[in-house]
Amino acid sequence: MRLRRTPQDTQLFARCTELAELIQGCNLVLAELSGIPADARQQAGARMQELTDQADAALGAITRQLRENYITPLDRGDFFALADHLREVCYQLESVSFAMTSQVFDELPAGVPEMLAVLSHQSDQTLRMTRRLQGHYDQWDYVETMDRLHLRAISLSQSIADAVPLSRRGLTYTAASMQLASSFTQASASFKDVGRIAAAIALKES
Incomplete structure (x- = not known):
């Protein structure tokens, strides 16, 4: 494949912003899941599949642009890693939605609204960063x-997975709550991973 010499600055940055906007869309689905009856959560959670499909398409577009262009405003590897x-x-937020739609939850465990607020803040800051x-x-x-x-998320996930109050609700509820807490932590950690790429870019370029 012949590489182009023309920088694709605007397109590459715009695609990364598009991915950050999809992350916000995922967070909006999570917010909806937290405020609707249990029997309506499955249908709302299904919209996550559309968002992850769009994220796959956006990453694919970035990959194609990087394959065709070797003059880019940032290191090509950093661009790919960021995207x-x-x-x-x-995908990590989709895992959270899956855990939230468990049929065992008539009401979501205590601490979920606070955890969603952390993820929402991470999402807002990520969109700001890409822009x-x-x-x-x-x-x-x-x-x-x-x-x-992320440190705040770890603390909140521990409160969601607290075994003492959960033990009163039975093993199934306890297992579902622990899965939810784990998915929250992993989603927050995925934002921190984006931060590591931002740090690598800053070290090279600033």
Whole structure:
């Protein structure tokens, strides 16, 4: 394949922003799941599949552009890693939605609204980062925010998975709550992974 010499600055950055917007869409689905009756959650959660399909398409478009162009504003490997990790966030949020739609939850466990707020904040900051990245490679504020919010997420997930109150609800409820807590933590960690890529870019470019 013959590589092009023309930089595709705008398209590559726009695709990363598109992925961040899809992450926000995933968070909107999670917010909806937290506020509707249990019997309606399955249908709402199914919309996550559409969002992850769109994330796959966005990553595929970025991959094709990187294969065809070797003059890019950022290291090609960093561009791919950023897009790949943004796509991964969408899938981790889909895992959260799957855990939230468990039929065992008539009402979601205590701590879920606070955990969703953390993920929403991480999502907002990620969209802001991608929108600013083209003109500001130094995104240390984003890196620090993701680290801090992930530590908060770990603390909240421990409260969701607290075995003492859960034991009163039975083994099935306990297992579902622990799965939910784990999915929350992994989703938050995926944002922190995006922060690591932002840090790598800042170290190279700023």
